[in-house]
Amino acid sequence: MAAAVARLLRPTAAAASPATALGSLSRHFRTLALPFLTAPRPKALFSLERDLSDTAFDTQALDTRVPATVITGFLGSGKTTLLNNILTSQHGKRIAVIENEFGEVDIDSSLVASHSSVTEDIEMVNNGCLCCTVRGDLLKMLLKLVKQKGDKLDHIVIETTGLAKPGPVIETFCSDELVSKYVKLDGVVTMVDCKHAMKHLKEVKARWVVNEAVEQVAYADRIILNKIDLVDDAELEALTKKIKSINEMAQMKKTKFGDVDMDFVLGIGGYDLDKIEAEVQVQEIKGADHCHHGDEHGHHHDHVHDSAVTSVSMVSEGVLDLDEVNDWLERLVDEKGEDLYRLKGVISVNESTGRFIFQGVHSMLEGCPAKPWELDEKRINKLVFIGRNLDEAALRKAFNGCLL
Numbered sequence: 001m002a003a004a005v006a007r008l009l010r011p012t013a014a015a016a017s018p019a020t021a022l023g024s025l026s027r028h029f030r031t032l033a034l035p036f037l038t039a040p041r042p043k044a045l046f047s048l049e050r051d052l053s054d055t056a057f058d059t060q061a062l063d064t065r066v067p068a069t070v071i072t073g074f075l076g077s078g079k080t081t082l083l084n085n086i087l088t089s090q091h092g093k094r095i096a097v098i099e100n101e102f103g104e105v106d107i108d109s110s111l112v113a114s115h116s117s118v119t120e121d122i123e124m125v126n127n128g129c130l131c132c133t134v135r136g137d138l139l140k141m142l143l144k145l146v147k148q149k150g151d152k153l154d155h156i157v158i159e160t161t162g163l164a165k166p167g168p169v170i171e172t173f174c175s176d177e178l179v180s181k182y183v184k185l186d187g188v189v190t191m192v193d194c195k196h197a198m199k200h201l202k203e204v205k206a207r208w209v210v211n212e213a214v215e216q217v218a219y220a221d222r223i224i225l226n227k228i229d230l231v232d233d234a235e236l237e238a239l240t241k242k243i244k245s246i247n248e249m250a251q252m253k254k255t256k257f258g259d260v261d262m263d264f265v266l267g268i269g270g271y272d273l274d275k276i277e278a279e280v281q282v283q284e285i286k287g288a289d290h291c292h293h294g295d296e297h298g299h300h301h302d303h304v305h306d307s308a309v310t311s312v313s314m315v316s317e318g319v320l321d322l323d324e325v326n327d328w329l330e331r332l333v334d335e336k337g338e339d340l341y342r343l344k345g346v347i348s349v350n351e352s353t354g355r356f357i358f359q360g361v362h363s364m365l366e367g368c369p370a371k372p373w374e375l376d377e378k379r380i381n382k383l384v385f386i387g388r389n390l391d392e393a394a395l396r397k398a399f400n401g402c403l404l
C-alpha cells in the first residue's frame with residue numbers, strides 16, 4: 001500500500017521551485033514510504049525551503065488533471081440516487097461516470113442513463129469488486145477516458161459497489177503513473193443509510209476482517225447522512241456522534257434522496273494541500289486539555305474495540321519545533337503507517353512566519369509552507385489523525401513534546 005500511495009501525493013508545482021526564502025529551515029518532512037528512503041529525495045517537497053510566492057495555495061491553477069470523485073457507501077445507501085442528482089443538476093460540468101456492479105450487469109447504468117439529461121459517458125466495470133479484482137480495469141478505463149475525452153471532461157465520478165473498500169480504490173489513483181499524471185483524486189464521498197448504518201458500523205468483525213462500513217466512513221472527505229426521513233432525531237444524533245468518532249475531519253450533510261448541493265460533492269479538493277486549512281475545522285477546546293478524540297473528548301474508551309477506527313484531533317496555540325515534528329511524524333508513519341488512514345494538519349513552526357500545512361495517507365506525507373500568519377493572529381495548530389488503534393495519549397504526548 002505504502003509504495004502505491006506514494007504517487008497519490010503528487011509533487012505540487014511548487015515542489016520543483018528553487019529553494020529560496022526559508023533556506024535556514026532546511027529539514028524536510030521526508031518522503032516516508034520505505035521504497036523512497038533509498039531513492040533520491042525530492043528537492044523541496046516536505047520542506048520549508050520554498051518560495052512563499054509559490055506556495056500550495058496558488059498552485060491549483062497549474063493543475064489541469066481531471067478530478068475524480070469516488071462515491072462509496074453501503075448497499076442501498078443511496079449512491080445511485082446521488083449519482084442521478086449529480087447527472088441531472090445544472091452544474092454545467094461534463095462528467096464521465098464509471099460504475100461497478102458486483103455480479104450484475106448494467107443495472108445501475110440504465111438507471112442513471114434513464115434519468116440523465118446531459119451527455120455523460122457511463123462505463124461499467126464488471127466481473128468483480130472494484131476494490132480488488134478489477135483495479136486493472138479501472139486503471140484502463142480511466143486512461144481510456146482521459147486519452148479519448150480528456151480535453152472534453154470536467155470530472156469523473158466513480159460509483160463503487162456497496163462493499164467496496166475505499167483504500168484500494170484510492171490506491172488505484174497512484175498505482176499507475178499515467179493515471180496520476182492525468183487524473184487526480186478529488187475526494188471520497190460516502191453515502192450513509194441512516195436507517196441501517198449504525199448496525200453495520202457496530203458490527204464486530206474478526207481482527208483481520210475489515211468492516212467496510214467503518215472504512216467507508218474513515219476515508220471519506222464528505223459524508224452524506226441519507227434517508228433521514230426514516231429515522232427520528234435521537235437516532236440521527238447517535239449516528240452522527242458515532243460517525244464523528246470515526247472521522248472527525250469529513251464534512252457531513254443530512255439529507256433525503258441524496259439531495260445535496262453539487263459543491264458539496266464535486267470540486268472538494270480532498271487531497272489538495274491548498275484546501276487543508278478549510279478541511280481541518282476541528283474545534284478548539286478551552287482549558288488544559290487541547291486534544292480530543294472524536295466526539296468523546298478522550299475520556300471513556302472502555303467501549304472502543306482495540307481495533308476500532310477513530311479520529312484524534314489536536315488544537316493548540318503555540319509554535320512547534322520543526323525538527324521535532326519531522327522526527328515525530330517520521331516515526332509515526334514508519335511504525336503505524338498501515339493503520340493511519342488519513343492525516344491533515346496546519347501548524348506553526350519555529351523560524352517561519354507562515355503556516356506549514358501537510359496531509360497524508362498511510363505512509364505518505366506531503367507538506368509545504370503556506371500563507372503567512374497575520375501579525376495579530378493566534379498561531380493555532382490543528383491536526384487530525386484518522387486510523388485504526390490510534391493511541392491518543394501517545395499522539396498527544398508527542399505533539400506536546402514538539403511545542404516550544
Ligand SMILES: Nc1nc2c(ncn2[C@@H]2O[C@H](COP(=O)(O)OP(=O)(O)OP(=O)(O)O)[C@@H](O)[C@H]2O)c(=O)[nH]1
Pocket residue numbers: 073074075076077078079080081082108161162191226227228229230255256257258
Ligand atoms: N426513504 C428513502 N429512500 C431512499 C432515499 N434515498 C434513496 N432511497 C431509496 O433507497 C433505494 C436504494 O437507493 P440506491 O440509490 O439504489 O442505493 P445504492 O447505494 O446505489 O444501492 P446499491 O447499488 O444496491 O448499493 C432506492 O429505492 C432509493 O429510491 C431516502 O433518502 N429516503
